[in-house]
Amino acid sequence: MSIIETALQKKLSFKIDYGEELEEQINQLVDEIAQRPVIAEQFPHRWLAIKLLEEDRDIQIKLLALKDGASLIKVAQKSIELLKSVQGDDLDIQIADRRYRWINQLVNSTVQRPLDDKRAFTDRFDQIVTHRYLGIPIFFIVMWIVFKLTADVSAPYIDWIDGVITGPIGNMIVAILNTLGLRDSWVSSLFVDGIVAGVGGVLVFVPVLTFLYLALAVLEDTGYMARGAYVMDRVMGKIGLHGKSFLPMLVGFGCTVPAFYSTRTLENEKDRILTxxxxxxxxxxxxxxxxxLFSAIFFPRYAGTAVFSMYLLGILTAIGLGIILRKTVFKNKEQSALIIELPPYRAPNVKTVWLYIKERVGTFLKNAWTIIMATSIVLWLLLAIPVNGQGSFAETDVDHSVFATVNRVVAPILKPLGFGNWQASGSLITGFLAKEVVVSTMAQIYTTDVLETNAESNGFLQEIGEIIFTFWGATVDTLKSLPLIVGVDLFEEEVETEPTNLMNAIYASFDASSGGHGVFAGLAFMVFVLIYTPCVVAVAAERQELGTKWMWVSMVGQLVLAWIMALAVFQGGKLLFG
Amino acid sequence: MNPLLIALAGNPNSGKTSLFNAITGSKQHVGNWPGKTIAKKEGEFQHRGYDIKIVDLPGIYSMSAFSPEEVIARDFIVQEKPDIVITVLDAANLERNLYLAVQVLEMNVPVVIALNMSDIAEAKNIQIEREGLSQALSVPVIRTVARKEEGTRDLIDAIVDTANQTLL
Structure with missing residues (x-):
């Protein structure tokens, strides 16, 4: 052997000391590999030995295709069993741990860095929030706070927008229509009962969404979301889902459409379809x-909790269904790991958070002006056209409208669920266009008297003044409500909001259709809305990502499941607490 | 003489792509790894009488089989036996990046380390003894700032020097 060759050999024989027990097995395996020329020629020996101890699937598959590969795996299996009996499971983690120890020593001796408080804080904080047992409860508590905060903080602003639309803006519209000589005409009805009620009924929720997206954006930008994904990965693994599945699911809390598109990050087709x-x-x-809306109507005192439990039920449904599908339709097979970078925690960036909110609330507003405006007008028409000659166009009682008549056909299917009235079935059908349309439809159906058509506008400047004044009032109310989130009522004030006409009307209608069990019917309706087919746009995205067959499976499945779960809630509730 | 085959390995966000661009300039071609939708970039250039072909491996954190990217990277090293693997390290996140470097070294291939984004590490007052690293790993460790094309010349020199030693 020449001097250079020896030097090269030495240069290339980089080794990490894996400890006595592991090294013994590695050396044994290296000898075994050397005796198998076909394999010895193809792989670096020591590296292959380590991969065998890591039980690397890809390497095992490659070896099985080679001469003497199977016998080598068998030998390695003996080493693995021996090591596991002494050192416990997770050999691959032990090997990784040794590597990191070696690296830490090297870095300690060659790198000097200023005391990094941020990193130290991140590490200490991560020890808690990614803790083996605490991590998951912490994640759910964080999520609960997010929804509680969203509901409580936005409530005064919801009232404010509601007040602005039915007050100053509504007054102005009515005043303009009146000056145009359209008082009490069908045009006036279209604007007041159609557009203001429909679009306005949905715009009311802009504050909720703004605060929800604010909270999600802050969680993402501070770096906590990555921890959430990491913590949930273990749960996902247990229920047979890929770790990467969690990211589309998180996105799904914002909007189902991008969630479908983000399933593309999953390599395996079965994983992708299941997700x-x-x-x-x-x-x-x-x-x-x-x-x-429904929590405020049926659970006024526990609205935040009621909303949160819907989210939780959605998650639990997905988990249950995931387990069932994995054991039946999507049986398989090896899984690959989630690799995610946990960035150091940092203060949220205002611009990033703003863009996040702007994009999503912007979509919502765009929907309000397009889909919801259009459905409001069509719905107004359907509600205005009388059937059986009862009343005349735009004068008829909504009970005798085309919309009511058509949806009465569907309503009996929903009767066992407690909301077998045409108003509910109609809202669910229009809700297929976009889920917020459920609310705008109800606003149109139930409240034909949002605006006092005879109201006189108080003059433009005065109206603007009122808008600003009430906004200030809403902000004060919000600040007052903040301590309530942790259950402290500093201001000792009854916070229960006055039920609006719409809320009273829905309550009465559900109470009637359920035979006096309105609360369970309302809850069943919420469950139905949670589970049944998302909007048209989401279905289109689904077809694009999963194919037509799975789109239909999914749509029909969701309808059936929604019916069954709402049935269980209503009938179960009646049986247990009725 | 056959061209030198160089593979470029590194973590995602280690500045690997910037380094690849800085070294190869405009002479690149982009394709896919066989049977995969993952992009494969190659570039060619000459230096001190060598024809050098450089292949950009997918950005990975480890040489296990957790993702198709990892399998592609290690299959390339095992099967194509590149003459040298440049391993790009983000100097400001040394531990995590060394985890990959150590595994490349374990594959018994000649390695040259590019200590990239060194300006950011220096700005954070992180002082790295390159000599010490180089000795412990027994490979050249070159300071680079790929975005500013700093140290790329030194890196190519180190590649050729290493090639001269190993191919003698």
Whole structure:
């Protein structure tokens, strides 16, 4: 052997000391490898020995295709069993740990850095929030705070927007229509009962969404979301889902459409389809207005908790369904790991957070002006056209409208669920266009008297003044409500909000259709909205990502499941507490 | 003489792509790894009488089989036996990046380390003894700032020097 060759050999024989027990097995395996020429020629010996001890699937598959590969794996298996009996499971983690120890020593002796408080803080904080047992409860507590905060903080602003739309803006519209000589005409009805009631009913929820997205953006930008994904990865693994599935699910809390597109990060087709089927159960932002409205009606004192439990139910449904599907339709197979970088914690960046909110609330507003405006007008028409000659156009009682007549056909299907009235079935059908339309439809159906058509405008400047004044009042109310989130009522004031006409009307209607069990019917309705088919746009995204067949499976499945779960809630509730 | 085959390995966000661009300039071609939708970039250039072909491996954190990217990277090293693997390290996140470097070294291939984003590390007052690192790993460790094309010349020199030693 020449001098250079020896030097090269030495240069290339980089070794990490894996400790006596591991080294013994590694050396034995290296000898075994050397005796198998076909394998010895292809792989670096020591590296292959380590991979064998790590039980690397890809290497095992490659070896099986080679001469003497199977016998080598068998030998390695003996070494692994021996090591596991002494050192416990997770040999690959032990090997990784040794590597890191070696690296830490090297870095300690060659790198000097200023005391990094930020990193130290991150590490200490991560020890808690990614803790083996504490991590998951902490994640759910954080999520609960987010929804509680969203509901409580935004409540005064919801009232404010509601007040602005039905007050100053409504007055101005009415005043303009009146000066144009359209008082009490069908045009006036279109604006007041159609557009203001429909679009206005949805715009009311802009504050909720703004605060929800604010909270999610802050969690993401501070770096906590990555921890959430990391913590949930273990749960996902247990229920047979890929770690990467969690990211689309998280996205799904914002909107189901991008959630479908983000399933693309999953390599394996089965994983991708399974994740795609479960993504709609992550409650999207558009469903929130329905929960808020119904919680305020049926659970006024526990509204935040009621909303949160919808989110939780969605998650649990996805978990349950995931387990079942994995054991039946999507049986398999090896799983690959989630690799995610946990960035150091940092203060949220105002610009990033702003862009996050702007993009999502912007979509919501765009929907309000397009889809919801259009459905409001069509719905107004359907509500205005009388059937059986009862009343005339735009004069008829909504009970005798085309919309009511058509939806009465569907309503009996929903009767066992407690909301077998045409108003509920109609809202659910229009809700297919976009989930927030459920609310705008109800606003149109139930309240034909949002605005006093004879109201005189108090003059433009005075109206603007009132808008600003009430906004200030809402902000004060919000600040007052903050301590309530942790259960402290500093201001000792009854915070229960006055039920609006709409809320009273819905309560009465559900109470009637359920035979006096309105609360369970309301809860069943919330569950139905959570589970049933998301909006048209989401279905289109689903078809694009999963194919037409799975789109249909998913749509029909969701309808059936929604019916069954709402049935269970209503009948179960009646049986247990009725 | 056959061209030198160089593989470029490194973590995502270690500045690997910037370094690849800085070294190869405009002479690159982009394709896919066989049977995968993961992009494969190659570039060619000459230096001190060597024809050098450089292949950009997918950005990875480890040489296990947790992702198709990792399998592609290690299959390339095992099967194509590149003459040298440049391992790019983010100097400001040395531990995590060394985890990959150590595993490349374990594959018994000649390695040259590019201690990249050194300006950021220096700005954070992180002082790295390159000599010490180089001795402990027994490979050249070159200071680079790929975005500003600093140290790329030194890196290519180190590649050729290492090639001269190993191919003698």
């Amino acid at each position: 795609g089927l479960l993504v709609p159960f992550m409650s999207c932002g558009a469903r929130l207005p329905v929960y808020i």
